[in-house]
Amino acid sequence: MDLTREQFGVLERFATISDMGSTDLSPIKDWLKNSAENVDQVLAELSKFGYIKDFRITPLGINALEPYRVRRAVFIAAGFGSRLVPITFNTPKPLVRVRGVRIIDHLIDACLSVGIDEIYIVRGYLAEQFDQLLYKYPMIRFLENPVYNEANNISSSLVAKSILSNAYVFEADLLLSNPGIIKKYHYTSDFLGIKMQRSDDWCFRVRDGIIVEQEVGGEGDDIWQMVGISYWNEEDGRRLSEDIAKVYQSPGGRERYWEQVPLKYCKDNYRVEIRDCLASDIVEIDTFKELKAVDPTYDV
Secondary structure (H helix, E strand, C coil), X not given: CCCCHHHHHHHHHHHHHHHCCCCCCHHHHHHXXXXXXXXXXXXXXXXXXXXXXXXXXXXXXXXXXXXXXXCEEEEEECCCCHHHCCHHHCCCHHHCEECCEEHHHHHHHXXXXXXXXXXXXXXXXXXXXXXXXXXXXXXXXXEECCCCCCCCCHHHHHHCHHHCCCEEEEECCEEECXXXXXXXXXXXXXXXXXXXXXEEEEEEEEECCEEEEEEEEEECCCEEEEEEEEEECHHHHHHHHHHHHHHHHCCCHHHCCCCHHHHHHCHHHCCCEEEECCXXXXXXXXXXXXXXXXXXXXXX
């Protein structure tokens, strides 16, 4: 049976605490004590279904969450990273080391920590350098983007269009500080965002928790800074497979960004929610100056 959003929220919290492997029930009891008033009703429903027993999630509860489990992660990593020159002359941006660790490693480690081990990397620029990841992450599968220098990142999503159901899609050059924002379960398709009053960068306008517009720069109470991490449920992933190809083949389609497919050109086909995070959770290092600010070893 399908879970309501409230049932999913409670059951997902139980599953998360269970995955930590602790026998201490105080975290879940404290959370229930401080949750909304209707949580007791939801808890009673889940107990009646056999999904929760004695403040623990049951095997039936785990099975109930299975349709909402993230199956795979797709990393868009084919680009040149021109604003990080001179470092990217010889190294793809996701493989640049920050404080001794490759940028992409933090994202992959966060996926593996929640059981997402079907991992794809779409590569293009200096593609062979990504092979070094296999020593640490032998499960990685590579997808080749032969036109990465002729088209925008929609060309990378086209390569991966058949595997976007129940999948995270990552910009592979994001420096993750809080791995907790990568979740094992998602209720529906969503995009990470940071609540702002004003943004000069790519951002979303959000109404009732749903992304209604994507734009460059904006201000107001409905503005969220875009973060390049999204999740797509099974149905939306299937739609993306068709819509990405359709937009790519349209006039000017090769110049589009991939996320413009569900958020602009085919947005009537999707209902993408915003999922909030903090500015401190993740950092996009766009320029060499920003890299030096984060890691002083480059300031030579």
